[in-house]
Amino acid sequence: MKYRLLAFLAIAALPLMGFDCINDPFFASINVNPISISYDLSGSNRNFDKTSPQITTSDFYNEGYSLSDVSVYDLQISTSGAPSLGASNCTIWLGTNSAGPWTQVVTCTGDWSVFNTPQSIFSPYFSQPNATALKSLINAAFAGNRLYVRVSGNAGTGGAIPAGYAAKLTLFIRATGSLSN
């Protein structure tokens, strides 16, 4: 009983000493798990246009958080398959519906083999991204818990792309979130 009284006094004393003490509201910056989509290009025409399956965005972060601000802070593309298909280019689109509309985010250009090593959007192989449109789209996607990523472009010249050739796109996303009660 004496311990309980002392504990109570100690607890009661803390606010009297100016102990506030958790910031409220408190927003943590959430590292969303990287969203990676692989596109199998084998058998495709050299001009390709591939759309991802539906991505359920809530699968990529701690469900205990309510997100209020989502932003992409990097985007990487890598390719698999050798020998090189030659000069290639891509356009990356994001949407919240598989039928569109689509928001064009960025374009890339370079030899197929360059992308055998993952290339970041900060590399010289990417154009200036449309950051404003991307931010708006990614926030809408997370609000609706649904995201589609479309990649179109060209992989060198010649016949159908041989088996074993694929492209992988990874989105790195950060969000501001508060713990849901």
Place this chain on the structure above:
Amino acid sequence: MSMTGRKSLGLVLLISALCVVLTPAGTVRAQSDLKSTLQQYSESEVKGYIQPVADLFGADMNSGFFHTADIAKMGFHFKLEFVGMASLVQDAQKLYTANAPTGFNPGTFQTATIFGGTGSTVVDTRTGFTFRGSDGLFNTSYFPLAAPQITVGDIYGTRFLLRLILTPEIDKVGKITYWGIGAQHSISQYLPMIPFDVAGHIVFSKLSLGSDLISADGVSIGVDASKKFFILTVYGGLAWEKSSLGLKYKPDDVSLQAVDITLDGKQSFRFKAGLNLGLGPISLFGDANFGSITILSAGIGFGI
């Protein structure tokens, strides 16, 4: 549900250690917020954010041990004390330089530590991409710790100290274990010509919280001096100390490696000065400690 006294004291420590609001629900929320916030950080990111806790908690752990250097060569001494410590949060501990993601220009930015305000956002100059730091979690000008302790002796001029808090598993918080063990040995018994009392001390402390999420260690080795004037004892001391804070968790981002780090507290030396008022079996004491961190300590003791 009725709470036991031991559990209540454990909560006092928890509340103090984690700077929690003053309800059990708040306690759980702070622990939950802290854990969830930490889980957003990679090992390299979390160091700057949490370093002030390592500095301040370590300084607290190494405070409030002894309030006199007057130890009999042989005699009976027993005191139960409740000690509160509070290290002052400096403005410099509210911001740290964080790394922006690879490729960003600028590559670093200033944002809130766990004691800071709103997290800052860095904007990459080429892409316009943004990256935001977390908000500070604790809004406080000091970081407190409270603990019960027993001092017992005196045998061959030596007095022993024990701090101990053990709690059962607390929902969403886990088990708390905090102990400190040490001894103070009279030096003045060998130097009877000195007009005041002098003693040396060594104390080891350890805390673990929440299924290994947080652990802390401390050691203090120092010299204490005191002089008694009727019911008032003036005391002071110098001490070398070391502390560390360990963090273990798995980040939410599955692409990040599990975090298992140890951060050293920055305080390594302190000077303290204080007063101890003896009112029969009750004593009231308080001291100020100066080093790279300033700590205030006060408490009440029962015994002889």
